[in-house]
Amino acid sequence: MDIKTLDRGNLTPAESRQIFRAERYKGVTAGWSLGYAQCNMVILPKDLAFDFMVFCQRNKKACPVLAVTEPGNPEPADLAKGADVRVDLPRYKVYKKGELIDEPNNIEKYWRDDLVTFLLGCSFSFEEALLRAGVPVRHIDINKSCPVYETSIECERAGIFEGPVVVSMRPIPAELVPKAVTITSRYPYVHGAPLHIGDPEAIGIKDFYHPEWGDPPNMKEGDVPVYWHCGVTPQAVVMRAKPDFVITHYPSHMFITDKLNESLSIL
């Protein structure tokens, strides 16, 4: 089996995870096991896990928790029986006291009995729903990343965790904006309905054409900018808190679950 000619989109989630586990592929997970939900990941010591979970509850549109593991247990059984978060993602980031110390392809040597894993919903899930409904997703059209901005809106603080709400922006043709709102509102566990539509300054975005993360916006004539809560929010908040120890997924190198995106809708 040659990884390059593999039909990645049609692999089951378990097959994809197995390939990452064997370190036969170490790249981004976009396009793998299409239709299945991918997750952002934050791993924290148990003594910080409660405060982080309260932070996620208070900011649930930005930080939709899809699963939490017991301390030391690397299997998020609710989302993927038999999976192992230590080896099933293609790449990780490991931080000590706020400093990046490693970007490994597995985290077995860093594992501890007190580590709690949080898996968080991701906008990939609602982008699939938009595309299926005929709403274009401009950054996917040109094979780029979504522009992501810091706003002037503060998250609700919990313990040491605080920071600004971070949003992703998708240019939507004006006549499709109501449809984009309605569709994404059905997915409250993957950020839900947009936070804002239109003027970037109204939410404190400093430079629309130079986002803090991702690629510059690909606006077409007649497009309106639409902003959703973004999974970068919890990552940015954790980095700012500089906990003694934290592991996250490497950006775009996500955990692939056994849950269909559609199973995360309200219906």
Place this chain on the structure above:
Amino acid sequence: MDIKTLDRGNLTPAESRQIFRAERYKGVTAGWSLGYAQCNMVILPKDLAFDFMVFCQRNKKACPVLAVTEPGNPEPADLAKGADVRVDLPRYKVYKKGELIDEPNNIEKYWRDDLVTFLLGCSFSFEEALLRAGVPVRHIDINKSCPVYETSIECERAGIFEGPVVVSMRPIPAELVPKAVTITSRYPYVHGAPLHIGDPEAIGIKDFYHPEWGDPPNMKEGDVPVYWHCGVTPQAVVMRAKPDFVITHYPSHMFITDKLNESLSIL
């Protein structure tokens, strides 16, 4: 001001809470501050709070967490600025090692610096939406409580917390069942869409006409039984776990928030 002639439904939530705080009224909260969300409450020591929160995440349709306070802080500021969970409910239940030790009208003497308060969404919120849409709610028509049943479905366990899913049942005219499903699906933070429609045996209900909690069903000709996840689930699970210390609201004596029911919808 005479409590008996008071227009309870039109009081602001802060006014209602003030009356309970002054212990001028000690009864059920149904009918007070209409339109505003009322919450179930569980107060636990911090050392159990993380496991309980994970339990709620894993069983989020039964246990929708609307707010969690910092240990020792009695103000659930996200839901009601200035409120105090120690005095703002009409009545409480206090348990030690699983045994009921008191049913007081305030819990000031039981308060501790390590207590964490969970406020959980309640079906009152979606019942209002059903009524506004012309879907009858049969137990309200006859001024009784909703029948509530234990099912044979197990919750996802977390730490010491485990037990069966508990459901509430509302008889719905057959032609209105799709409408009842659609409306409640818009309220994922107050139990959301039904768990089951029809045959009670399919979900392990033992005796349809003798529910474990609440009053017997008020079925009319042409009604179909519709079952929703119920806020009794977390209460029953906590009781079963027999923690060293726990305080809950007294049944039907709820915490009234400053949030409109409609603000808990996805739209």
